Amino acid sequence: MNEKELADKFKQLYIDFDVYEEVYDCDMIVDMGVLRVAVEVKKQFSFKVMEQALRSKRYANMSYVAVPKTRRSTYHFPKMICKKYHKWNSAGSNSTDKVWTDFQYTVHLIEKHLKLHDGSAKYSSLFEHIDHHYSSNSSFTQCIRRYINKGILSQFYIDKGVIYLKFYSD
Secondary structure (H helix, E strand, O other), X not given: OOHHHHHHHHHHHHOOXXXXXXXXXXXXXXXXXXXXXXXXXXXXXXXXXXXXXHHHOOOOOEEEEEOOOOOOOOOHHXXXXXXXHHHHHOOOOOOOOOOOOHHHHHHHHHHHHHHHOOOEEEHXXXXXXXXXXXXXXXXXXXXHHHHHHOOOOOOEEEEOOEEEEOOOOO
16 A cells, blocks of 8 residues: 555545645645644654654644554554653643643544534443543543533533533534
């Protein structure tokens, strides 16, 4: 599989969004409205592609590296490096630019999920559908419930095991 074929496969994940190829020295930019994602598509993982992904953070809120998984490859090292970088990079910022925190992105995904399901969903099913930044599904559901109850996430409410998006309209 060449890089173009890999990019076309990855592009299918973002079919609902505007996708631009070869922009700002990035292989792909996905415009999700308030969120912009840069994607570097390569045939194999390397420090060079990591450097490209780091540079592309100038143009996007998030930066991904897309590489195919092969039968012989081990992904322990790339996963470890990317996870450590991501935790370091997303530890919080007081800057005034429009960079989202992991928490803000998780909340965005919850809102998107609820909108796709007519403004409500079974609360216990959230972790099955939301790619969150919490260390476990139980901490995810407990924290979100606590933030809703404290009014931090005032756009949601929970009633009888169902989470609702306030003021939802088609």
